[in-house]
Amino acid sequence: MKKPKRLKPSSRIAIISPSSGLPYLFPDNYELGLNNLQEFIGFEVVEMPTARMSPDDLYRNPQLRANDINRCFEDDQIDGIITSIGGYESIRILPFLDLELIMEHPKFLMGLSDATTFLSYLNQLGMITFYEPTVMAGFAQVKSLPPEFLQHLKSMFFSNQFPYRYAPYPRWTNAYKDWSNLETLGECEAFTENEQGWTFLQGTSVEQGYLWGGCMEVLEFMKSTIYWPHETFWEDKVLFFETSEEKPSPMQVGYMLRNYGMQGIFSKIKGVMIGRAKDYTDEEKQKLNEITINVIKGEFGADRIPVVVDVDFGHTDPKLILPLGGKVELNPITNDIILLESPFTE
Incomplete structure (x- = not known):
């Protein structure tokens, strides 16, 4: 099983919208999530071209969404990828993923809900992927959630104390x-x-x-x-x-x-x-x-x-x-x- 490199507070994290265009519809909540990733976790955020694309444009262009993922794995300056939110039809991007490129450059990749499609498929192919918080659903709410949530995030991202x-x-x-x-x-x-x-x-x-x-x-x-x-x-x-x-x-x-x-x-x-x-x-x-x-x-x-x-x-x-x-x-x-x-x- 191919594992990604452990993240650091200074890691460069790419943000993708592989399914829904909610960052376009709710930019304030999206930007709050980005700010929290930087303020509370310490990540450097890199927005990919489709991150804020409109829902209609995203729906019409599954290949563009897949291209963002491919570019993330190709770019040595990007340490990990987090989705903006879920959705309902990311299965349409699967045929456009560059599987050889992705598997040769394993990286941290996390999402929830509709991201199940590519997270589960890439894991089948032999790479560890990660299920759960996204920019808009999880990270945007850090201040309102119990402090144990932020402790868990930091333990998972930065600590090497296992078993966990x-x-x-x-x-x-x-x-x-x-x-x-x-x-x-x-x-x-x-x-x-x-x-x-x-x-x-x-x-x-x-x-x-x-x-x-x-x-x-x-x-x-x-x-x-x-x-x-x-x-x-x-x-x-x-x-x-x-x-x-x-x-x-x-x-x-x-x-x-x-x-x-x-x-x-x-x-x-x-x-x-x-x-x-x-x-x-x-x-x-x-x-x-x-x-x-x-x-x-x-x-x-x-x-x-x-x-x-x-x-x-x-x-x-x-x-x-x-x-x-x-x-x-x-x-x-x-x-x-x-x-x-x-x-x-x-």
């Missing part, structure tokens, strides 16, 4: 305040105390495997295409799934999980992590948990793999950084999720 024990955040939120209101820019809606943390629904033994996953709905775009993993890929994987703001019902999530079962995947993997579902009621979360176990254990007999839910990643905040290809340990006995090895080269 993930920890639930003390509180979380479902949403941000209106990005068009400058008086509340960067603020979040009401927080919920995270008294329980995450929960292992099943599992009695410690398991280790390699992370792979992303947004469940986006992964559906990739099934039956050449960008979907080969059946041999699934051995020793820990799958992580999260749902978007479109809020698929618990039954719809069950449909998606059933497809993985029919591919024989649950008999090969080492565990499943499910992020906190955005905008679900307590009753809907309970139903989701019931359906998840009914599919994985009841329908496909995978009763031995750990399944942990309400993990702090996905479309709620604050978010944990998950490296696709990173080796993790799921411990249902101690309720721990541990990143065993550094996802960077030193």
Whole structure:
């Protein structure tokens, strides 16, 4: 597995918009995220040509979006790449990626939601990629989020202390305040105390495997295409799934999980992590948990793999950084999720 070089506070980070043109529509929130990357993390920001492009222009030009990614990997002065935000059709850029160039120059690459397409595909090809905060969803809200979020970011980016024990955040939120209101820019809606943390629904033994996953709905775009993993890929994987703001019902999530079962995947993997579902009621979360176990254990007999839910990643905040290809340990006995090895080269 090809790892990127570890980042430093002075690292030059390129900003791309591989899917949505929200920086064009909400420039103040976007610029707040850029400023926070520089002020709180210490990165030097480099905006790529499509970063502020209009939604219409981005939609019409998937090759331009891919070209930005290619240029980032070609430029030796760029240390890493972070997406501005998610979207809904970045799968259209995949045919235009210069895979040989990218794989010869592994770099830090992070996004969420629709970025699942290229993050999961490049990881299949052998490079560690990173899932979660973006400029507009995560970094723009640093001042409003619990201080543990910034501590986590710095630990992941700059520290070489591994194994790294993930920890639930003390509180979380479902949403941000209106990005068009400058008086509340960067603020979040009401927080919920995270008294329980995450929960292992099943599992009695410690398991280790390699992370792979992303947004469940986006992964559906990739099934039956050449960008979907080969059946041999699934051995020793820990799958992580999260749902978007479109809020698929618990039954719809069950449909998606059933497809993985029919591919024989649950008999090969080492565990499943499910992020906190955005905008679900307590009753809907309970139903989701019931359906998840009914599919994985009841329908496909995978009763031995750990399944942990309400993990702090996905479309709620604050978010944990998950490296696709990173080796993790799921411990249902101690309720721990541990990143065993550094996802960077030193």
